[in-house]
Amino acid sequence: VQLQAFGGGLVQAGGSLRRSCAASGRTFSSGGMGWFRRAPGKEREFVAAITRSGGSTNYADSVKGRFTISRDNAKNTVYLQMNSLKPEDTAVYYCAARSARYYSGTYHNSDYDYWGQGTLVTVSS
Numbered sequence: 001v002q003l004q005a006f007g008g009g010l011v012q013a014g015g016s017l018r019r020s021c022a023a024s025g026r027t028f029s030s031g032g033m034g035w036f037r038r039a040p041g042k043e044r045e046f047v048a049a050i051t052r053s054g055g056s057t058n059y060a061d062s063v064k065g066r067f068t069i070s071r072d073n074a075k076n077t078v079y080l081q082m083n084s085l086k087p088e089d090t091a092v093y094y095c096a097a098r099s100a101r102y103y104s105g106t107y108h109n110s111d112y113d114y115w116g117q118g119t120l121v122t123v124s125s
Contacts, residue, residue: 001025001114005095008119015123016083021095021116023076030097032105033071033078034112037091037121044094048080049105058105063089085123092118 007019023030034049048069049058057069068081078095096112098105106112 003095003097003114003116005093005116005119008093008121010122010124011085013085013087013123013125015085016081017085017121019080019082019093019095019119019121021078021080023097023114029073029100030076030114031100031102032098033069034096034105035069035078035080035093036096036109037089037093038118039088039091042091044109046107047093049107050078051105052100052103056104058107082121085121087123087125090121090123092120094118 002024003021005021011017031052032049035047036044037047038044046060047063048067050069050071054071066084071078095116097114099113
């Protein structure tokens with residue numbers, strides 16, 4: 001199983017980007033999914049999580065009201081819509097998935113079974 005992320009890049013402050021992350025490989029149904037990020041010189045931190053059904057979401061306080069996580073289970077894809085971007089959002093962003101038996105996304109790195117490659121989002125001031 002692989003998670004492949006798309007949609008990084010450079011954007012000006014106040015702009016928007018949409019990240020997507022698709023699961024591929026053997027037949028795969030994921031459980032809860034999440035997005036994390038690592039800013040330069042900092043630890044990887046939680047950004048957003050979504051339940052297996054997509055019915056419930058959670059966000060870090062720093063992105064609440066600006067970022068939206070969603071998923072399309074028919075496509076095994078999770079999305080992160082990032083609006084009103086700030087320079088402090090500059091980071092390498094990672095998607096992550098839990099195996100199907102776990103309904104919820106969580107705040108903890110160690111709860112996730114599969115990780116996508118990180119892609120850089122740079123927000124210029």
